Amino acid sequence: xxxxxxxxxxxxxxxxxxxxxxxxxxxxxxxxxxxxxxxxxxxxxxxxxxxxxxxxxxxxxxxxxxxxxxxxxxxxxxxxxxxxxxxxxxxxxxxxxxxxxxxxxxxxxxxxxxxxxxxxxxxxxxxxxxxxx
Amino acid sequence: xxxxxxxxxxxxxxxxxxxxxxxxxxxxxxxxxxxxxxxxxxxxxxxxxxxxxxxxxxxxxxxxxxxxxxxxxxxxxxxxxxxxxxxxxxxxxxxxxxxxxxxxxxxxxxxxxxxxxxxxxxxxxxxxxxxxxxxxxxxxxxxxxxxxxxxxxxxxxxxxxxxxxxxxxxxxxxxxxxxxxxxxxxxxxxxxxxxxxxxxxxxxxxxxxxxxxxxxxxxxxxxxxxxxxxxxxxxxxxxxxxxxxxxxxxxxxxxxxxxx
Numbered sequence: 401x402x403x404x405x406x407x408x409x410x411x412x413x414x415x416x417x418x419x420x421x422x423x424x425x426x427x428x429x430x431x432x433x434x435x436x437x438x439x440x441x442x443x444x445x446x447x448x449x450x451x452x453x454x455x456x457x458x459x460x461x462x463x464x465x466x467x468x469x470x471x472x473x474x475x476x477x478x479x480x481x482x483x484x485x486x487x488x489x490x491x492x493x494x495x496x497x498x499x500x501x502x503x504x505x506x507x508x509x510x511x512x513x514x515x516x517x518x519x520x521x522x523x524x525x526x527x528x529x530x531x532x533x
Numbered sequence: 534x535x536x537x538x539x540x541x542x543x544x545x546x547x548x549x550x551x552x553x554x555x556x557x558x559x560x561x562x563x564x565x566x567x568x569x570x571x572x573x574x575x576x577x578x579x580x581x582x583x584x585x586x587x588x589x590x591x592x593x594x595x596x597x598x599x600x601x602x603x604x605x606x607x608x609x610x611x612x613x614x615x616x617x618x619x620x621x622x623x624x625x626x627x628x629x630x631x632x633x634x635x636x637x638x639x640x641x642x643x644x645x646x647x648x649x650x651x652x653x654x655x656x657x658x659x660x661x662x663x664x665x666x667x668x669x670x671x672x673x674x675x676x677x678x679x680x681x682x683x684x685x686x687x688x689x690x691x692x693x694x695x696x697x698x699x700x701x702x703x704x705x706x707x708x709x710x711x712x713x714x715x716x717x718x719x720x721x722x723x724x725x726x727x728x729x730x731x732x733x734x735x736x737x738x739x740x741x742x743x744x745x746x747x748x749x750x751x752x753x754x755x756x757x758x759x760x761x762x763x764x765x766x767x768x769x770x771x772x773x774x775x776x777x778x779x780x781x782x783x784x785x786x787x788x789x790x791x792x793x
Contacts, residue, residue, distance in 0.1 A: 435542060442550045449553035452560035485562075492556045499552065503578075510541070510581055517545025518552075525553070 439521075446496075446525025447532070453493045454533065460486035497522055540693050544581060547697040548574045573698045580696035583782070591712065598720045607688075607715055608681050614722030615677035621725050621760070622670035624732060625663045628753055631735035632656050632663075635746060655747035659754035666757045669764065670725075677718050680711075687711035695782060705784020709775050717771035721764055732756050 464482035467475040500522065503515035555570030632652070640649035687707045694704025732753050736746065779786035 435539070435546070438546055439542075442546045442553070445553040445557075446549055449556035449560070452557050456560040489560050492559050496552050496556060510585070511578065513538075513541040514544045514548060514578075514581070517542055518549050521545060521549040525549075 443521055443524045443528060446521055447528035449496075450493055450525055450529040451533070453489055454529070457486050457490040460489060539689070543693045544577055544696055548577050551577070551698075576698055577696045580701070580782075584692055584695065587708075587712065591716075594716060598716065598723070607684055607719075610719045610722075611677050611681035611684060611715065614718050615674045615681065617722045617726045617729070618670045618674035618677060621729060621757075622667050622674060624729065624734070624753075625666040625670065625757060628663045628735050628750060629660060629667065632660060632746065632750060652746065656750045659747070659750040662754040662758045662761070663750075666761055669761055673718070673721070673764065676714075677722070680715055680718060684711060684715055695784070701783050702785045705779045705782035706786055709778035709782060709784065709786070713771050713775040713778060717767050721767045724763055724767075725760055728756055728760050 460482050464479040464486060467479035467482060471478060497519070500515040500519040503511045503518070506512075551570050551574035555567045555574065558564075558570060559567035636649045636652050639645045639652060688711050691704045691706075691708030691711055694700035695708050697704070733749060735753075736749060776786040
């Protein structure tokens with residue numbers, strides 16, 4: 401997703417949000433100007449987190465397979481543990497998406513708004529890591 | 534009230550950042566670090582709930598004090614408060630001017646010159662009260678004007694920063710100062726406004742009134758002194774509440790002392 405489309409999505413979520421802006425525009429414009437680099441930084445951070453999860457999963461699966469093949473009976477036991485760790489490392493990715501859906505399902509308008517933005521950031525991070533892998 | 538659409542973006546960014554850092558630690562096998570950052574992400578939501586609670590409490594305070602502290606009219610109420618304090622200051626100044634003019638008039642004529650000293654002694658304590666009130670209400674007026682200007686920033690930035698763990702110490706201080714002092718100023722201005730009607734204005738240039746000028750001045754000085762003490766007490770309590778409220782939200786704090 402390009403940056404323009406991403407900002408359009410964020411702005412659209414602001415305009416359709418149930419809670420209107422209350423205080424002066426100046427304070428918000430200050431924060432808005434400060435926010436733009438942080439959006440990119442956090443999206444890259446999310447992408448790094450996904451990358452660590454995916455690469456960690458691959459690395460651990462390979463390590464487990466190696467232990468399974470060459471480790472004998474003790475190695476197979478270790479391999480099972482490694483496979484479990486690999487599953488745990490990969491599981492954090494759907495869990496992060498799951499958190500946003502849980503927040504949305506709570507029915508609190510403020511949490512729903514936060515969940516929408518969180519999900520957009522996660523999707524952007526996911527698209528970044530998918531395009532780079 | 535304290536939630537703006539900007540806040541949602543900041544909260545979303547903070548939650549995503551903490552979740553990501555936690556996920557990175559999780560992927561690297563440092564589970565305790567990961568859990569710490571996941572807790573920080575959850576604490577953002579806890580503090581959002583705390584802000585909702587604060588908003589509900591402010592509505593209750595508004596109902597109790599008759600001070601519009603929980604909606605858009607805060608700035609308008611602060612503007613009105615500064616005007617009320619200015620009226621009180623001008624009332625004090627008019628008394629100072631009247632008594633000083635009368636003393637000057639009495640001292641011009643040699644026969645009545647001793648009466649000027651008598652009047653000075655009789656109205657000395659009243660003049661002290663008027664002087665203190667003039668200075669104090671000037672400060673209250675300036676304080677209300679300052680809060681009228683910084684209220685949007687304190688409220689918005691405080692609400693934005695308070696739920697985010699790294700920024701909480703700043704945000705909580707801003708939020709608590711804004712909530713407590715805005716409420717205190719508006720509440721105190723209501724008291725001053727109600728009392729101003731009971732404070733007599735200085736007499737016109739009528740020699741009959743001059744005979745009892747000390748009594749009239751004391752009738753004006755006593756309610757003004759009560760107002761002054763009420764202001765000091767309200768602002769002292771507000772300072773303590775601001776500090777305590779900020780500490781309750783894990784923030785740093787500052788206190789303000791104005792008045793006599």
